[in-house]
Amino acid sequence: MSCTTIEVSDLRFTYPGSHHHVLDGLSASIAEGERVALLGPNGSGKTTFVLHLNGLLTLQFGSIRIGDLEMGEENLPEIRRRVGAVFQDADDQLFMQSVREDVAFGPANLGVPRAELDAVVERALGQVGAEALIDRTPHHLSGGEKRRVAIATVLAMDPHALVLDEPTSGLDPVGRRELAELLAGLPQTQLVVTHDLPFALQTCPRSMIVSGGRVVADGSTREILSNAELLAANRLELPYGFDVSSL
Amino acid sequence: MAGGHVEGRVGGVGHLVVHGHSPVHRLAPEAKVVATFAFVICVALTPREQIWAFGVHAAVAISIVALAGVPTRVLLARLAVIIPFLTFAVLVPFVAGGEEVDVLGVGLSRDGLWGAWNVAAKASIGATASIILSATTSVPEILKALTRLRVPRVLVSIMSFMMRYLDLLVDQLGRMRTSMTARCHDPRWLWQAKPIASSAGALFVRSYERGERVHQAMLSRGFSGTMPDTEERATPGADWARAALPPVVALAALLSAVVL
Numbered sequence A: 001m002s003c004t005t006i007e008v009s010d011l012r013f014t015y016p017g018s019h020h021h022v023l024d025g026l027s028a029s030i031a032e033g034e035r036v037a038l039l040g041p042n043g044s045g046k047t048t049f050v051l052h053l054n055g056l057l058t059l060q061f062g063s064i065r066i067g068d069l070e071m072g073e074e075n076l077p078e079i080r081r082r083v084g085a086v087f088q089d090a091d092d093q094l095f096m097q098s099v100r101e102d103v104a105f106g107p108a109n110l111g112v113p114r115a116e117l118d119a120v121v122e123r124a125l126g127q128v129g130a131e132a133l134i135d136r137t138p139h140h141l142s143g144g145e146k147r148r149v150a151i152a153t154v155l156a157m158d159p160h161a162l163v164l165d166e167p168t169s170g171l172d173p174v175g176r177r178e179l180a181e182l183l184a185g186l187p188q189t190q191l192v193v194t195h196d197l198p199f200a201l202q203t204c205p206r207s208m209i210v211s212g213g214r215v216v217a218d219g220s221t222r223e224i225l226s227n228a229e230l231l232a233a234n235r236l237e238l239p240y241g242f243d244v245s246s247l
Numbered sequence B: 001m002a003g004g005h006v007e008g009r010v011g012g013v014g015h016l017v018v019h020g021h022s023p024v025h026r027l028a029p030e031a032k033v034v035a036t037f038a039f040v041i042c043v044a045l046t047p048r049e050q051i052w053a054f055g056v057h058a059a060v061a062i063s064i065v066a067l068a069g070v071p072t073r074v075l076l077a078r079l080a081v082i083i084p085f086l087t088f089a090v091l092v093p094f095v096a097g098g099e100e101v102d103v104l105g106v107g108l109s110r111d112g113l114w115g116a117w118n119v120a121a122k123a124s125i126g127a128t129a130s131i132i133l134s135a136t137t138s139v140p141e142i143l144k145a146l147t148r149l150r151v152p153r154v155l156v157s158i159m160s161f162m163m164r165y166l167d168l169l170v171d172q173l174g175r176m177r178t179s180m181t182a183r184c185h186d187p188r189w190l191w192q193a194k195p196i197a198s199s200a201g202a203l204f205v206r207s208y209e210r211g212e213r214v215h216q217a218m219l220s221r222g223f224s225g226t227m228p229d230t231e232e233r234a235t236p237g238a239d240w241a242r243a244a245l246p247p248v249v250a251l252a253a254l255l256s257a258v259v260l
Ligand SMILES: Nc1ncnc2c1ncn2[C@@H]1O[C@H](COP(=O)(O)OP(=O)(O)O)[C@@H](O)[C@H]1O
Pocket: A015, A016, A018, A022, A040, A041, A042, A043, A044, A045, A046, A047, A048, A049
C-alpha cells in the first residue's frame, strides 16, 4: 500500500514586502508511514515550508494535499488535526499554565468532551514518557522535557503525520538520543526538519535537501550523507570526525 | 532535569501570584472575582462623610490580607500604583474653591479636603481588594472565571491576549536585562535604564514576533478564537457563601452609612 499522506507540488512563496522567492518550486511526496529528513542550511525555507503544511501561511502558488484533502480554508481544521506540527522553539508551543492544560488544548479545541480529556492527555504524555510532568509548569521544564511535552500536545490530537522543525535544537546529547528513540517508537509518518545530519541518519531512512526554496536532492539518507560534494554545495557539514560508513 | 522550583516566580505576569494555600487562595476564582467586584462597588458608593464606614471597609480588607498571608511589604509595594491618584488628591484642597478651613495656618478648601479624603480612601481600599485578588488568583484562573461568569467570550479572549503579550514582554525584558547585566551593565535604577529604553524597539519587535509564533502554534492546534474550558468543576456553593462575606459586611456598612 503506498497511500501518499503528503503531496506537495511546485510550491512558491514570497513574504509580503519582499521579492525573494523563499519557496521556489518545491515539490515533495511522502508516503504513509515514511520517515523523511528535510535537510538544508539556515534560511533555505524549511520553516516556511513547515508553516505551509499546517496552513499557517496562505498558499500563493502550487498545491498541497494531505491524504485526500486539498489545502484550503474549508479543510484547514482537519488538515491541522492530521498534520501535527512541532515548532522549533518549544516555548512558543507551550503557552498554558500547566502541562495538563497545554496537552488538553488541542483536543479540547477539536471538541473532545471534558470527561474524556484526562484520558487523552494521559495517553499522549504516556507516549512520550512524560506522565510525571502532568502538573508541572511548562516554563520550568528542561529543554528535553519541553520537547517531549510539545510532541505530546500534538499527539493528543491523534495526527496522521508529524512535522518537526529542528527538534534537536537546544537539546544535550542525552536529550538528542532520547528524542531519536522516542520518534522511532511513534507510528506516525514523520518529516524531520533539521541540519543535524547525524540525527537525520539516526531517525530517517530517506532524506531531502532543500536549497534556494526547492528540493535539490532526494534519496537514502546514508547515500546523501556520503556525498561530500553534495553536502558542501548546500552548506551542510557532518560533525568533525563523523564517519557515515562506520555506522 | 528541571530545577527544584516547581512553584514561585515564573517570567511575566505570573509573578503577581503570591503562592500559598490559604482559604483565600483555595476559593473558586469566579467567587473571588464577583466578591472583589461587589466589594469595590460598595466602597465606591459609600458617602465620603461617613468616615466610620471606611473604617469598616478597611478592616474587612486588612483582615483578608492577613488571612491570605500576603506580606505587608508586597501589599505596600503594589499599592504604589495609586501614588499618582494620591498626589492628585493632595493638590485638590489647595486649588479647590468654596468655604475655607484653617489647617496649621494654611487656608484650605473644605470641599477640597473632603474630595482628597474621598479619593485617597476609596483608591487605597479598592486597590487593596484587587491586590488580594491578583495575589491569590493566577491570570488564567481569572480569565477562566470570567468565561464561566458568562462574560462575552470575545472580551475574555481579548483580555487573555493582552495578558499573553504583556507576559511575553515582561519575559523578554527579563532576558534582555540578564544579557545586559552579563555585560556588566546594572540597570537597577530608572536613570540607568537608557540602554533598555533604546532597545525598547527591538524588544517590541521580538515580543511581537514571539507573540505571532505562539499564535501560529495555537492555530495549528485548532484554536478558533476562544480558550477551551478544560476543567469540569461546578463552583461549590460553600465558596460562594464564604466569598460573599466581605462584600456583605461592606454592603451593611454602606447601607447604614446612607440611612443614618
Ligand atoms: N516572517 C518573515 N517575513 C519576511 N521574511 C521572512 C520571514 N520569515 C522568514 N523569512 C525569510 O525567509 C527565508 C527562509 O526562512 P526560513 O523558512 O525560516 O528558513 P529556515 O527555516 O530554513 O532557516 C529567510 O531568508 C528569512 O529571512
